[in-house]
Amino acid sequence: AQSVTQLGSHVSVSEGALVLLRCNYSSSVPPYLFWYVQYPNQGLQLLLKYTSAATLVKGINGFEAEFKKSETSFHLTKPSAHMSDAAEYFCAVSDFSGKLIFGQGTELSVKP
Amino acid sequence: DADVTQTPRNRITKTGKRIMLECSQTKGHDRMYWYRQDPGLGLRLIYYSFDVKDINKGEISDGYSVSRQAQAKFSLSLESAIPNQTALYFCATSEIGVNQPQHFGDGTRLSIL
Numbered sequence: 682a683q684s685v686t687q688l689g690s691h692v693s694v695s696e697g698a699l700v701l702l703r704c705n706y707s708s709s710v711p712p713y714l715f716w717y718v719q720y721p722n723q724g725l726q727l728l729l730k731y732t733s734a735a736t737l738v739k740g741i742n743g744f745e746a747e748f749k750k751s752e753t754s755f756h757l758t759k760p761s762a763h764m765s766d767a768a769e770y771f772c773a774v775s776d777f778s779g780k781l782i783f784g785q786g787t788e789l790s791v792k793p
Numbered sequence: 794d795a796d797v798t799q800t801p802r803n804r805i806t807k808t809g810k811r812i813m814l815e816c817s818q819t820k821g822h823d824r825m826y827w828y829r830q831d832p833g834l835g836l837r838l839i840y841y842s843f844d845v846k847d848i849n850k851g852e853i854s855d856g857y858s859v860s861r862q863a864q865a866k867f868s869l870s871l872e873s874a875i876p877n878q879t880a881l882y883f884c885a886t887s888e889i890g891v892n893q894p895q896h897f898g899d900g901t902r903l904s905i906l
Contacts, residue, residue, distance in 0.1 A: 690833060722899070723899055724898050724900055727896075730894055732892045776891075778843075778891070779890055779892075783836040783837075784835055
């Protein structure tokens with residue numbers, strides 16, 4: 682069965698610093714992986730998705746994620762954090778039917 | 794207008810009451826989902842529907858029921874609400890396929906006293 686683990690429920694960075702949010706997955710089949718962002722009082726928005734075309738996936742707002750099969754990881758990064766990046770981030774993996782299994786979420790705080 | 798609309802956005806009610814949360818979409822997607830979000834637990838799937846005649850239980854369906862009235866409408870009911878159903882509820886839609894992202898509404902914040 683597919684599963685996702687996000688390491689760290691809270692991450693705090695300074696404005697301008699590197700953002701690294703960790704996601705490890707478990708899947709018995711080649712995975713389809715997603716990162717979503719949730720701003721306060723809003724629903725989830727798709728940041729990016731991995732569908733095996735390329736291991737480095739670029740998303741919106743300057744985020745990108747790298748698929749590493751050997752490490753079963755799909756970590757999300759951004760070179761320079763902005764205050765507006767403060768939000769909760771969710772990693773998800775698709776099961777065989779297309780349903781998504783979500784990680785527990787990581788709350789990102791950005792300090793001025 | 795939002796592609797996935799949830800009503801109401803906020804609701805406070807009492808234990809034992811029947812509650813219905815509604816979701817409508819203009820994206821033309823066949824698949825619709827209901828999730829609840831609790832702090833530290835991420836999103837958990839309550840029910841999902843892959844087309845109008847298809848309804849499936851998710852991970853945490855006990856205490857909930859759903860109705861798919863049309864391709865565009867999917868409602869979630871709590872027949873007799875209890876305090877531990879206090880949560881943020883999301884509706885989502887997707888196209889058919891294992892690599893299709895889901896599109897979310899803005900959520901309904903439900904408090905049961």
